[in-house]
Amino acid sequence: MSTDNRLTARQAAAEQTKQKLLAAAVAEFSQRPYDEVTVGGIARAAGVAHGLVSHHFQGKQGAYVAAVDAVYGQMRTADDADLAVEAVGDRLRQRFHRFLTFVAANPDTALNLVLASGRDDAFAARREYSISVVAGWLNLPADNAAVTVALAAFADAAEGLAAEWLRSGRTFTVDAMTEAFLALLAGALRSAQALDPSLDARPALALL
Numbered sequence: 001m002s003t004d005n006r007l008t009a010r011q012a013a014a015e016q017t018k019q020k021l022l023a024a025a026v027a028e029f030s031q032r033p034y035d036e037v038t039v040g041g042i043a044r045a046a047g048v049a050h051g052l053v054s055h056h057f058q059g060k061q062g063a064y065v066a067a068v069d070a071v072y073g074q075m076r077t078a079d080d081a082d083l084a085v086e087a088v089g090d091r092l093r094q095r096f097h098r099f100l101t102f103v104a105a106n107p108d109t110a111l112n113l114v115l116a117s118g119r120d121d122a123f124a125a126r127r128e129y130s131i132s133v134v135a136g137w138l139n140l141p142a143d144n145a146a147v148t149v150a151l152a153a154f155a156d157a158a159e160g161l162a163a164e165w166l167r168s169g170r171t172f173t174v175d176a177m178t179e180a181f182l183a184l185l186a187g188a189l190r191s192a193q194a195l196d197p198s199l200d201a202r203p204a205l206a207l208l
Contacts, residue, residue: 017052020046021052021057021063022063022070023046024042024046025066028042030108031112033112034064067113068113072114075098075102088138089182093178097174100162100178100181102114103162103166110162110163111166115159115166127155130155131148131151135147138204139204140189140201141199146191147192147196150188150189150195154184154188158181158184158185161180161181186205186208189201189204189205190205
């Protein structure tokens with residue numbers, strides 16, 4: 001076997017190990033809070049040596065970030081289909097509905113990975129991305145301080161509502177929760193206008 005072939009086989013094996021560890025990390029962090037997950041537990045779940053977690057992810061925090069990225073990647077793929085919907089209100093409704101459908105189907109993952117933000121800078125980047133998407137769809141200036149603050153507050157409120165919904169046994173339907181998200185967003189837009197009277201939120205509200 002040539003050197004190139006040996007390297008290729010070794011790289012393929014390393015990637016396979018990394019994917020096993022990633023799947024194990026998603027499962028471990030989905031099933032229990034961050035503080036209860038251990039590097040050893042991730043390694044055992046993947047069936048690999050303890051040290052490989054540090055080798056591939058630089059430890060527990062890196063494995064956590066990779067697990068969160070993997071889950072958000074799944075949701076981002078679904079969100080991309082929303083771009084084919086023309087009406088902004090329908091686009092937002094579809095985006096929220098798919099998010100809520102995902103968290104309803106994966107409550108442990110949602111509570112421990114999706115709705116447990118704030119552990120690293122990557123969460124801030126995801127939040128900024130989501131805010132910029134919503135602001136763009138509503139034709140709002142994403143660099144306006146009032147818009148940024150109000151949409152960040154909306155994101156906090158929506159995530160909090162989703163978390164309580166899951167913890168309470170999903171008393172309400174996904175459709176009802178979707179409309180509640182839209183109501184929270186409308187309230188956030190009115191708050192932005194109250195913060196910055198020069199901002200006219202009426203066109204954005206009309207799009208909802």
